[in-house]
Each structure stands twice: as structure tokens, then as C-alpha cells.
Amino acid sequence: MEQIREVPAFKVNGFAVLIILLALAIFGVWEAWHSIQGLAEVLGRSIRVGDFFGDDITAELGATLGATLIAVVIPSVSGFFTVEPNQAVVLVFLGRYVGTVREAGFWWSNPFASKRKISLRVRNFNSKQLKVNDAQGSPIEIGAVVVWQVVDSAKCQFDVDDYEEFIAIQSETAIRALAIRYPYDAPDESSIPSLRGIPDEIANALQKELQSRLEVAGIEVLEARLSHLAYAPEIAQVMLRRQQAKAIIDARRQIVESAVGMVDEALKRLSQQQIVELDEERKAAMINNLLVILTSDQNAQPVINTGSLYT
Template identity: 40%
Template sequence: MAGANVTQDVPYRAVNGWVALFIAIPCLVLAALTFLGGGVLVLGRGSVGPAFLLVSVVALVIGIVLLAGLITLKPRQAAVLTLFGRYHGTIARDGFWWRNPLTAVAKVSLATEAQETKIITVNDLMGNPITIAAAAIWRVQDAARATFDVGSYHDFVSLQAEAALRNIASTRPYDHEEAENVGDEAGDAKRRLAEKATRVASLRADRDAIHADLITELGQRVAVAGVVVEDVRITHLAYAPEIAGAMLKRQQAGAIIAARRQIVEGAVAIVRDTIRRLEQPEDGHAGILFDDQGRASMAQNMLIMIVGDREATPVVSVGTKP
């Protein structure tokens, strides 16, 4: 937020609360004693009676002021002080403190908090509607900014987390599979989009890169509120219900094709190795010589047996009738 009037955090020099308490108690005791003594002297028409009453009032005021300024802060908690509407400083240390009793106190938690976004629907880089949600781990680093520069820093972080998630999800593909399968028959715009999608991290496969991008994006957005983002993780990711069935079938088809390709590659390697070992002499025994037709027939039969889904049923040739 260039040019924005950002509040600068100023430490407040608070006094140890126990010191103020130990002064306040004797002042109150003195006020009580001098009030009683002054009253007795006044009734007895003593000349020093009014002076005792004056000391009693002064001691009472001092004691009340000291007690009214006491404040207790828990660990990971800060107090933002304002005096007549103006920022007066921040107490960021836990303990028992005394501050000017005329200052208003706003306590801010500095503890780490977790906040999860709702599940939102957004189009990914390839235009497919997806549902996505994320959880952010954050904490307040500057209590003054969190108090004065935004209305409610909790709501601000929630809105910015959703905005950052939408931005990241809309500029990344769900996965690279669809982009890699875009053919030449697609339009120029579609091909350019697919080329861009293959160069950036995908939401499904490149989680570490996506999480790093989310941390950077959200951190820049909430810095104005004095908030630092420690981690952001995707908690939900799926295709939108209207296309989930079609995308599931596409993924299943891709998995089947990949499995078949691996089976065929393995079968070809097995056939080549088998024919090579049969033709190669070993342990003083001559190898079996095949002609081209024999090699082709053996390769065909072995490939059918290995690649086929059903169990092979061998047929033994016992010769032909003369």
C-alpha cells in the first residue's frame, strides 16, 4: 500500500505494577488515618484538623490514581494505549504494569492463530471450475497496525486469505494432464494457454510450490494490518460437481492408458530378452535358431499371453496327418 498512512508502533514505557501497588496501599492507609485524625481534630476544634483532611484527600487521590493505572498482560499479549483519541504507545511485554490511568487500553493477542477459508468455486487456468479451500497460520506482529489501520484484523485476514486463494487458483492449472493433451486441432488461444499451464506449478501435483506462493501472496496482502503469515496449506481441492464425473472418467482413462503402456513396454522387453537368450549358446549347448517367421510367431504369441487380460490357454501341435 504505497503512499498509505501506516501507523508506526511505539513502545510505551510502563512502570512496574508492583511498585505502583506498594505505593498505593500506604497512600490509602495514610488517607484513612489522616481522615479519621483530621475529623477528630476538627470536632475538637483543633487548628491542624483541616490540614489533616487535606493530606487525607491528596493521599486518597494518589492511591486511586495508582490503582486505576494497573494493568495485567498475559504471555503473547499486547496493550495498545490511546490518550484522548491519540495513539500513546504499546506495551508488548507480559506482566503486571502501571500506565497513565487516563489512557484507554485495547488488548491484542500476539499468539499464533489458525484460520480456514470456506470452500469456494473458481475457474483454474484452463477454465475448469474447481472447489478449493485453505488454512492459514498467522500472528499479529504489530499491535498498533492491527488496531488502527484496519477495522477488524480477524475479518481482514479472512477476506484477504480468500482473495489470495482465488488469485492463485485462477492462475494455476488443476493439473498438467489436460494442458499436455491439447492437440494441434485446438485454437491458437487454447494452445497458448496450454503452453503457459505447463510452465507453472499445478494445484494438484506441486503442493509445495503452491503453498509457497500462497504464503507470499497472503503475506503481502495482510502486511498493512501488522500481520505476518507463517504458513498456508490447501485443505480441500476437487473439480466442481458439474464436471467432477467427466474429469474422473478422464483421469481413469489416463491411468488405464499409462498402465497399458507400461505393460506393453515390459512385455516387449521380456520377448526380446527371451528370444535373445534362446538363440545364444549356453553351457556348451547350441542355441535355438529361428528364422524371421519363427521370431515373429514367438513374439506374437508371447505378447498376446503377457498383454492379454485373460489367462493363456496353450495349444500343443502334435503334427498333421500324412
């Protein structure tokens, strides 16, 4: 397929051309009217209608000249067009691309060339919520927002049929391709990247994937981020319970580790400050009591010992 790249088109300031065409139109109308008046007075006889120019011109030639000027001015009017900021106008003459005008303003170009306007403004594409399987085979729902902009008007106009529809289809395809490469969640976020665990890296990967697909259409992807990420409804409750169980286990692990550290610190301080001498049995009892108090979900109820352990 022939690759077409954007090139600047020939253009002239529209106001300058407008003044010239108005002058030609006025002169042509005056010349035609003056010639017709002369023909009406003396039909078939050469007369001077060139007093304004100082030349001898027959009435017939004057009428022809006026009609010719008018015939030139009328089609030239279609050569005027305006370009708004962040807009491009693609010119096509006899089926051939002849260039693009990007500069904002009032311009005149080939009046026989068709003019197609293309927006260069930054736009968003909000994908639908797609249902796909992640890297572990779990069904998930995923969606993304893509920020894009046309950077080559010729490519987006001639290399693809409908560039907006092309963006929509390729964006959804890239999202699906990304989703099957990563799991939704991972037990150890530091070793296994996941869609939920590394959002910035996922956004960069999605942007690169989209850029490689949309470059053929002259589109630049400015940003791409996931806008929706969740388990599919049929497994959402099960996965929620799994996440809750994992959170409880992690919390318990942290509580136990902290409790063991506190008990160890307490025993060391008792020994260093020689507050009380504890044998192994009393240390075991103390450790048991402290761990029960520190790791219990409910407040511990004190039990008063009215006797000695060694009576």
C-alpha cells in the same frame, strides 16, 4: 494513510506502585480522620495534629491534604493491568497511540490511557470451500488453512478496522487469485505446474501471496496449505472418467514397453546360447505369442499343435 508502528510503552512494576498507593491511601485516611476529630473538639481553633510528623499543621489543612491524597490514589488504581504470555496491551491516551506493553506481568501505566488487549498467539484460519475456475476454465472447489500471528499490535489495531475479518477476506481473495493461475491437473506434470501436481510450490506461492496482502495489518503468515481440492460436482464424474482413461493408457503403455523388452531379451538369449535356430517366420510367430501372453488382461489359454507348420 499514516503508518503507525509498534513502540514500547511507559510502564512501572505494578507491585511497587501498589505498595506506594496503599501507603498514601492509609496516610490520607489517617490524616483526614485525625483532622476531623480535631475540628470536632475545638471548632475554628488551630490545633496540632502533626505530632506524628513533628510539624504544626492546622486541622483544616490536614483534612485538605488527606482528601487530596485520596483523590490522587483512587484514579491511579485504573492504571493497573496484567499482561499474559503471548499477549500485548495497546495504550491510547486522548486519542493518541502511546505504546504497547508485551512483557508478561503486573504493570502500572498512565491511568487515563485506555488499554486494549491483543493476542499474539499463533492462530488458524480455515477458509470455506470456494468454487472457482482454474487456469483451463474448469470449475473446481478449493480451500486452505492459514496459520498466522500478530507481529505488530499497532498496525493490526489502527491500520485496519477489524483485523480478523480482514484476514478472512484477504485469505479467500488470495486463494481465488492462486487458483486461476494454475490448472487443477496437467497431462505432463514435469512441464506444466498444476494445483495437484506441485503441492509444496503451491503452498509457498499461497503463503507469499497472503503475506503481501496481510503485511499492512501487522500479520505474519507462518504457513498456508490447501486443505481441499476437487473438481466441482457437475464435472467430477467426467473428469474422473478422464483420469481413469489416462491411467489405463499409461498402464498399457508401460506393459507394452516391458513386453517388447522381454521379447527382445528372449530372442537375444536364444540366439546367443544357440538353443534353437529360428527363421523370420518362426520369430514372428514367437513374438506374436509372447506379446499376446504378456499384454493380455486374462490368462492365455495354451493351444497344442499336433502337426508341423511345414507339412
